[in-house]
Amino acid sequence: MSMILEAFWIWIAALLTLAIFSFLWKDNVFYRTAEHLYIGVANGYSITLIYYNVVLPNMVYPIRGANQALSADGFSWGLLNPFNDHNYFIILPMMVGALYITRFIPSVSWMIRIPIGITMGYYTAIAIPASFKASIVRQLEASILTRSDFDSWSVVFYGLLIFLTTVATLIYFFFSAEHKGALKPISEIGILTVMVGFGASFGLTVMARISLAIGRFIFLFKDWLGVVS
Amino acid sequence: MLAVLVGSGAMAQEIPAEPAIETAPEPEPIPEPPPVLHPPxxxxxxxxxxxxxxxxxxxxxxxxxxxxxxxxxxxxxxxxxxxxxxxxxxxxxxxxxxxxxxxxxxxxxxxxxxxxxxSPETEPVMARDHWLKLGEMPVLIAIFVFGSLLLFFIQAARRGVELFVRRISGLTAVEDAIGRATEMGKPVLYVPGTSTIEDVATLASLNILGEVARRTVHYDVKIICPNKDPIVYTIAREIVKETYASEGRPDAFDPDSVFFMVPDQFAFAAGVDGIMVREQPATIFLMGMFWAESLIMAETGASTGAIQIAGTDSVAQLPFFITACDYTLIGEELYAASAYLGREPMLLGTLKAQDYGKLVFLIIMVVFTLISVFSGYDAASLVRVR
CATH class of the missing domain: 2.60.40.10 (Immunoglobulins)
Structure with a gap:
């Protein structure tokens, strides 16, 4: 029985793989079926995942625990402490989150701006220091050459290459001046450097994608058709 | 062996026994006291x-x-x-x-x-996070410098000072691309990336969405905006709706034009591909943060003959956009886009602040390198984040 079931699912997976691949020819009914199935299954899976990983542990369990503590021991201020596992404080962010649903009620749909404002403000505050730290200050530190970078010729070469191309790239992304005069050749070196980097990245990623495609073909020829051992 | 030789044969002689000597019994060895092991x-x-x-x-x-x-x-x-x-x-x-x-x-x-x-135990001690993290002081200073530049340039823009921004070809093409959609009577597809709202690229993309939506209102072109993240979707929808309202066309806003599709990466890519081939948009914007789905979407868009303008700060995905799209905004250009398109004093001020912030960091890089190389002092330690 299990063999039959396994074979059944392999057939389903193989046919869906072929249906998706058929898009390489043109949009067709098989691709559309697979696409809609994929989106539907992915949405259903995500909702289940969010229910078990977010809704239950972050909303239901704290309130249920707080209810049990209240009925067993009576009221205590700890039930309002957000740092406790079981608390009623969670109701406040739940209410703010629930304001997202107000967009379905035109008369109060303006209230959706409250959770959006909080979300945007919160995440912007998180993103800006993190970006400064990772993308600016750490890069700045790594770009500064020290005397030890001049210990050997090879180190000197690479150190100076990185330093000068960093300067050229920064000048390319300087928008307050036209790329004319002395800035023109420097900015051209900058964009050339960027393109060399992209070329290397392109080759590396294409290799990874080809390995993914090979994996799918191995599934088709080995697990499904059995023509490859 | 010697005893055998001595005790055997004719040559053997009797040896008189020596008188026994009485000796005192050896004293019992006194066990050494165990070594004293001292604790830390x-x-x-x-x-x-x-x-x-x-x-x-x-x-x-x-x-x-x-x-x-x-x-x-x-x-x-x-x-x-x-x-x-x-x-x-x-x-x-x-x-x-x-x-x-x-x-x-x-x-x-x-x-x-x-x-x-x-050793004895210590007293109980607790770890705690602190408000002031001295190891991250360079980040605080950098934010302060950038913030000061930001305020300065916003004030300058509000005073009416002309702030020059050089031509960025990818952004100059936005107007033409939407104009093309108008002429062809086809919609504009805008994908605000596949990341969440905390991504800076997503925030930049949502700013650009407002400007693109403003132009679609002017040209009366349909905009389609599928979303992968529910929070990004809510914000994108509000931005487009607000733009229609602020341009005096709230009635023209189609609530179904901005929609949530699916949170799965490749299911989203499959869905966007489907929209591209069925709706045949004249112009496709792929702005924000993308991962492996970037090439799938960009290739499909290219095959439909649409003008594609992409923008991301993801170094791994930029090569795919550069090869498959007509125009690509690379990193900083994405952040500059909304200011460039909108020309509002507030946004222009941020763009100029970004620019002069880069200039400040460039100067620091060169000066600190010269100090480090010629004096031997590790100037990089002054900007080191611990």
Missing amino acids: RNIVAQDVPHDNGGVLNIQWEPPIEGVPVRYVLEMAGEDGFFQEVTRTALTQYTVMQLENFVPYRFRVAAVYEKGQSM
């Missing part, structure tokens, strides 16, 4: 100041006498049971990944060849 002294457990928390620093002094082979540090959490943390030859250890505001006790055993000696 003065164990101090302290929270590391000005950090993110979760770290305690434990220090101790060597025993008053004797040289231990090593030390064994033990820790007890809330359950009270001591467990070994590390074995070390040093007299200091930093315990990491602890829970903040949980009391921990420590003790250290000095291990000798003949045994070990345990």
Whole structure:
């Protein structure tokens, strides 16, 4: 029985793989079926995942625990402490989150701006220091050459290459001046450097994608058709 | 052997026995007293100041006498049971990944060849995160410098000072691309990336969405905006709706034009591909943060003959956009886009602040390199984040 079931699912997976691949020819009914199935299954899976990983542990369990503590021991201020596992404080962010649903009620749909404002403000505050730290200050530190970078010729070469191309790239992304005069050749070196980097990245990623495609073909020829051992 | 030879044959002679000598019995050996094994002294457990928390620093002094082979540090959490943390030859250890505001006790055993000696326990000590993180001071200074530049340029823009921004070809094409959609009577597809709202690229993309929506209102072109993240979707929808309202066309806003599709990466790519081939948009914007789905969408868009303008700060995906799209905004250009398109004083001020911020960092890089190379002083340590 299990063999039959396994074979059944392999057939389903193989046919869906072929249906998706058929898009390489043109949009067709098989691709559309697979696409809609994929989106539907992915949405259903995500909702289940969010229910078990977010809704239950972050909303239901704290309130249920707080209810049990209240009925067993009576009221205590700890039930309002957000740092406790079981608390009623969670109701406040739940209410703010629930304001997202107000967009379905035109008369109060303006209230959706409250959770959006909080979300945007919160995440912007998180993103800006993190970006400064990772993308600016750490890069700045790594770009500064020290005397030890001049210990050997090879180190000197690479150190100076990185330093000068960093300067050229920064000048390319300087928008307050036209790329004319002395800035023109420097900015051209900058964009050339960027393109060399992209070329290397392109080759590396294409290799990874080809390995993914090979994996799918191995599934088709080995697990499904059995023509490859 | 000698006795056999002596006691055998004719040559054997009788040897007179010597008188026995009485000797005193040997005294019992007195067992050596067990060596005194001294424990480590003065164990101090302290929270590391000005950090993110979760770290305690434990220090101790060597025993008053004797040289231990090593030390064994033990820790007890809330359950009270001591467990070994590390074995070390040093007299200091930093315990990491602890829970903040949980009391921990420590003790250290000095291990000798003949045994070990345990120190007394420390008082309970808690790790905590601090408001001021001195190790991140360069980040604070950088934000302060950038913030000052931002305020300065916004004020300058509001005073009417002309702020020059050079031509960015990818953004100049936005107007033409939407105009093309108008002429062809086809919609504009705008994908605001596949990341969440905390991504800077997503925030930049949503700013550009407002400007693109403004142009679609002017040209009366349909905009289609599928979303992968529910929060990004809500914000994108509000932005487009607000833009229609602010342009005096709230009636023209189609509530179904901005929609949530699916949170799965490749299911989203499959869905967007479907829209591209069925709706045949004249112009496709792929702006924001993308991952492996970038090439799938960009290739499909290219096959439909649409003008594609992409923009991302993802270094891994930029090569795919450059090869498959007509125009690509590379990194900083994405951040500059909304200011460039909108020409509002506030946004232009941010763009100029970005530019002069880069200039400041460029100068620091060159000057600190010269100082480091010619004086030998490690100037990079001044901007090091710990």
